[in-house]
Amino acid sequence: MRDNPISMQVTFLGTNGWYDTVTGTTCSVLVQSEEYDIIFDAGNGIAKADRYITQQKPVFLFISHLHIDHIAGLHTLVKFRFNKGLCLCTQKGSVTDLMAFVREPYTIPFSDLPYKVEIIELAEGRHMMPFAVECLTLVHPVPCFGYRLEIDRKVITYCTDTGVCDNAIVLGRDADLLITDCGLKPGDVSPGWPHLNPENAIHIARQAHAKRLALMHFGAEVYGTLGERRELQQRYEKEWPDLIVATDDLAITL
Ligand SMILES: [Zn+2]
Numbered sequence: 001m002r003d004n005p006i007s008m009q010v011t012f013l014g015t016n017g018w019y020d021t022v023t024g025t026t027c028s029v030l031v032q033s034e035e036y037d038i039i040f041d042a043g044n045g046i047a048k049a050d051r052y053i054t055q056q057k058p059v060f061l062f063i064s065h066l067h068i069d070h071i072a073g074l075h076t077l078v079k080f081r082f083n084k085g086l087c088l089c090t091q092k093g094s095v096t097d098l099m100a101f102v103r104e105p106y107t108i109p110f111s112d113l114p115y116k117v118e119i120i121e122l123a124e125g126r127h128m129m130p131f132a133v134e135c136l137t138l139v140h141p142v143p144c145f146g147y148r149l150e151i152d153r154k155v156i157t158y159c160t161d162t163g164v165c166d167n168a169i170v171l172g173r174d175a176d177l178l179i180t181d182c183g184l185k186p187g188d189v190s191p192g193w194p195h196l197n198p199e200n201a202i203h204i205a206r207q208a209h210a211k212r213l214a215l216m217h218f219g220a221e222v223y224g225t226l227g228e229r230r231e232l233q234q235r236y237e238k239e240w241p242d243l244i245v246a247t248d249d250l251a252i253t254l
Pocket residue numbers: 017018067069070161217
């Protein structure tokens with residue numbers, strides 16, 4: 001373990017919920033640690049990963065759930081040349097459905113990609129990947145994992161898509177960066193298809209004592225312009241100073 005904290009880059013490759021629009025592409029977040037490139041979700045934003053990574057480090061891809069906006073970019077994996085291979089992690093019981101999507105005639109199967117791919121099913125709990133990852137189920141119409149990544153003495157939590165739940169708070173505890181869903185506009189609720197509004201996200205971040213909060217997964221039909229996203233920063237300045245309202249290709253250093 002090093003004495004000096006290593007700086008880490010987090011790049012929001014895709015920040016839209018459900019489909020691509022002029023505001024951006026669907027969900028994907030890149031975390032560049034010293035030894036690994038780690039990606040949360042494979043929405044269409046994942047196709048931009050090679051703008052940022054050298055492809056010389058092992059790549060880990062954590063899938064939250066199988067809604068299309070989180071896996072639609074998997075067909076672009078064929079363009080990459082991950083020299084140290086790809087380890088794809090998805091929740092226990094989801095591999096059969098994932099394989100049904102990533103196969104002929106829709107796209108090229110994992111086994112035919114031009115690099116080594118390992119697929120791992122994760123149960124709820126804590127795992128050594130070799131870095132520590134904790135995954136817990138969130139509140140969503142289909143099984144969905146939130147992830148807590150502990151690496152290079154930093155904690156990054158990724159919780160989308162979800163309603164307010166204890167597991168999001170548990171995963172976000174003392175996180176250096178908590179990334180949440182912001183599918184809804186201020187004050188809006190959607191009990192039948194849980195997502196967060198900005199107040200919900202701030203509530204979770206406060207309960208978790210997260211250091212920084214980033215909002216993404218802005219519903220494509222809800223936030224029609226980037227201006228509507230930016231308004232959130234001003235509106236919640238008092239409740240959460242330095243709120244990060246993510247847009248595609250925004251990069252932050254931890
Ligand atoms: Zn989604």
